[in-house]
Amino acid sequence: MVNLRSALVLGIAQICHLGAVQATVSPQRMVHDLQALLSAGSEVMLASNASYAQDFTSRFSESHSPSFVVGAKPKKVSDIQKVVRYASQNNVPFLATGGGHGYTWSLGQLQNAIQIDLGNFQTVEIDTAANTMTVGGAVRIGNVTHDLVAVGKEFRMYGTASDNLLSAEVVTGTGELLNVSATSHPDLWYGLRGAGFNYGIATRLKYRIHPATNKGKVTVINAMFPAALNGSVWEACNSYVGHQPKELSILFAIRFNETLGGISPVGAFIYFGPKEEALKVVKPFLDLKPLYVEVHESNYAEFSSVALYQDVADIGSRKAIDFAPFTLNLYKVDVKNIVNVINYMNSSLTRNNDLKGATLSWAQYPLDGFLRYPVQSSAFAYRDVIVYFSIDGFTPEIAKLPLLDDFGKGLRSLLQLGSGRPDLETYVHFGHGDEGPRSWYSAAKLPRLSALKRVYDPHNLFRWYNPVPTIGH
Numbered sequence: 001m002v003n004l005r006s007a008l009v010l011g012i013a014q015i016c017h018l019g020a021v022q023a024t025v026s027p028q029r030m031v032h033d034l035q036a037l038l039s040a041g042s043e044v045m046l047a048s049n050a051s052y053a054q055d056f057t058s059r060f061s062e063s064h065s066p067s068f069v070v071g072a073k074p075k076k077v078s079d080i081q082k083v084v085r086y087a088s089q090n091n092v093p094f095l096a097t098g099g100g101h102g103y104t105w106s107l108g109q110l111q112n113a114i115q116i117d118l119g120n121f122q123t124v125e126i127d128t129a130a131n132t133m134t135v136g137g138a139v140r141i142g143n144v145t146h147d148l149v150a151v152g153k154e155f156r157m158y159g160t161a162s163d164n165l166l167s168a169e170v171v172t173g174t175g176e177l178l179n180v181s182a183t184s185h186p187d188l189w190y191g192l193r194g195a196g197f198n199y200g201i202a203t204r205l206k207y208r209i210h211p212a213t214n215k216g217k218v219t220v221i222n223a224m225f226p227a228a229l230n231g232s233v234w235e236a237c238n239s240y241v242g243h244q245p246k247e248l249s250i251l252f253a254i255r256f257n258e259t260l261g262g263i264s265p266v267g268a269f270i271y272f273g274p275k276e277e278a279l280k281v282v283k284p285f286l287d288l289k290p291l292y293v294e295v296h297e298s299n300y301a302e303f304s305s306v307a308l309y310q311d312v313a314d315i316g317s318r319k320a321i322d323f324a325p326f327t328l329n330l331y332k333v334d335v336k337n338i339v340n341v342i343n344y345m346n347s348s349l350t351r352n353n354d355l356k357g358a359t360l361s362w363a364q365y366p367l368d369g370f371l372r373y374p375v376q377s378s379a380f381a382y383r384d385v386i387v388y389f390s391i392d393g394f395t396p397e398i399a400k401l402p403l404l405d406d407f408g409k410g411l412r413s414l415l416q417l418g419s420g421r422p423d424l425e426t427y428v429h430f431g432h433g434d435e436g437p438r439s440w441y442s443a444a445k446l447p448r449l450s451a452l453k454r455v456y457d458p459h460n461l462f463r464w465y466n467p468v469p470t471i472g473h
């Protein structure tokens, strides 16, 4: 008898079957074919080859990460086009990779794929007279900051990175190479800025750069607070809403501290200005009498190595971490609700050792840069976020991951109640993977983004990373 439940299960099984890609070639055959196709200087090998771990970029997170059978490291743009066409013709899924920092669990659906490692695309050209910077598709922010500071320029503070894009060369889902800008393929230009990974592989990107604020010098103030003061800490955060200076970012990490025997909020206040001014600006926090205060004068290229007592830099460069990541956008500081969350965290972590690796992070950026551009200007969905709140369940033992996953989900629901929005909204690059397209891209943008998908990625090859659906909602 086919009851409703088995019909549903069958239906799901069928969808899974349709979704599963049947490669028409073996991994050995792929290596053979791609080696013959690609230009000299390209690398192609089985992922089981001992050289693979050395020559190919590994991932930041091992939890729900993609699995690869073949690694291809193209030398030229035309090689990237060849891999895309080959993979498409043979039904082999692939992922272009840069830094390997994408951690959404949606990537776990990608199995037995080809890794297209963009490691050969790392050129950086800075034109100080024209105020532009042109970079290869795998360049990371850390690869450019030293050079920018050296010539008195900067890249942040003036909107999102995508707001400062001037043009990009992109290999699309049809294998074509397009030069995309406001005047060339303007439809894709909209989608590229905020959702670009859904439409192709960017090989070269040209950005606008700006004179460095405060000559690239920054003051970083770290301060550690006792948990008992957490309510006052959030009140202080709230006092900046609506008038946070554009030079100030407010960060917090809340974790279990063995010495204290409890959780504690640790703040980092990053101010693009002189020390005396910074100390005045963060007075509401210092007035709370933190347990410890540390003041560093640093520069734009190095501040992450001193912020949060070095934790920002330490976490950023680590590899192969197991963690359950959750993030949500807060549009207000609901002190009462956040205190509830902190108390829930306190009681959960105090009672359960397996949860002690859970870290909450608070990122309260100035809105000035985001608000320089209207929300309709690009696919970037949310410009009025007061706090990016992350719940990261780190663990050295993969067996503990489900526990941290449940904890994170529960905490996210609790926080959502005071987010200022009826539905869960998440910055697409911070998403866990279970939020869904409306949450990553906003309902208002989806029809346009789905339509672009059908034009520039008609075979839906770029569908692994918190994807835009092909069918409009």
Ligand SMILES: Cc1cc2nc3c(=O)[nH]c(=O)nc-3n(C[C@H](O)[C@H](O)[C@H](O)COP(=O)(O)OP(=O)(O)OC[C@H]3O[C@@H](n4cnc5c(N)ncnc54)[C@H](O)[C@@H]3O)c2cc1C
Binding pocket: 060, 095, 096, 097, 098, 099, 100, 101, 102, 103, 118, 137, 138, 196, 197, 200, 201, 202, 203, 315, 316, 429, 430, 464, 465
């Ligand atoms: C510790 C940590 C901190 C982070 N902090 C921030 C932050 O402050 N702000 C922020 O915005 N993000 C942040 N992220 C998220 C990160 O920036 C994004 O996940 C970003 O996509 C990572 O790019 P990648 O090249 O390193 O990742 P990968 O995992 O290599 O790629 C991620 C996705 O981008 C696609 N992709 C990569 N390169 C290209 C290309 N050239 N063209 C087209 N598609 C491409 C890949 O195919 C994949 O779908 C953080 C991540 C971590 C792990």
Ligand SMILES: *[C@@H]1O[C@H](CO)[C@@H](O)[C@H](O)[C@H]1NC(C)=O
Binding pocket: 044, 045, 046, 049, 050, 051
């Ligand atoms: C591993 O890759 C290297 C470099 O491409 C190649 O020379 C070697 O033959 C490969 N080894 C195996 C066992 O395939």
Ligand SMILES: *[C@@H]1O[C@H](CO)[C@@H](O)[C@H](O)[C@H]1NC(C)=O
Binding pocket: 122, 140, 142, 143
């Ligand atoms: C860019 O930064 C990464 C990570 O720090 C590093 O591995 C890579 O070599 C850098 N690229 C260049 C061209 O310096």
Ligand SMILES: *[C@@H]1O[C@H](CO)[C@@H](O)[C@H](O)[C@H]1NC(C)=O
Binding pocket: 166, 167, 168, 169, 179, 180, 181, 184
């Ligand atoms: C792509 O277009 C931009 C803007 O029109 C232009 O500056 C750039 O030189 C073009 N690149 C190529 C390779 O044609």
Ligand SMILES: *[C@@H]1O[C@H](CO)[C@@H](O)[C@H](O)[C@H]1NC(C)=O
Binding pocket: 227, 228, 229, 230, 231, 232, 339, 342, 343, 346
């Ligand atoms: C957080 O702050 C509130 C006061 O605002 C306090 O009642 C609560 O006990 C604090 N939580 C913890 C875990 O110390």
Ligand SMILES: *[C@@H]1O[C@H](CO)[C@@H](O)[C@H](O)[C@H]1NC(C)=O
Binding pocket: 257, 258, 259, 260, 291
């Ligand atoms: C934990 O608290 C102690 C004592 O207050 C402090 O010295 C130490 O740096 C804290 N540890 C971490 C990892 O923050």
Ligand SMILES: *[C@@H]1O[C@H](CO)[C@@H](O)[C@H](O)[C@H]1NC(C)=O
Binding pocket: 343, 346, 347, 348, 350, 351
């Ligand atoms: C923290 O949690 C423990 C264990 O549940 C509890 O005994 C303690 O009272 C909590 N502290 C606060 C301030 O709520």
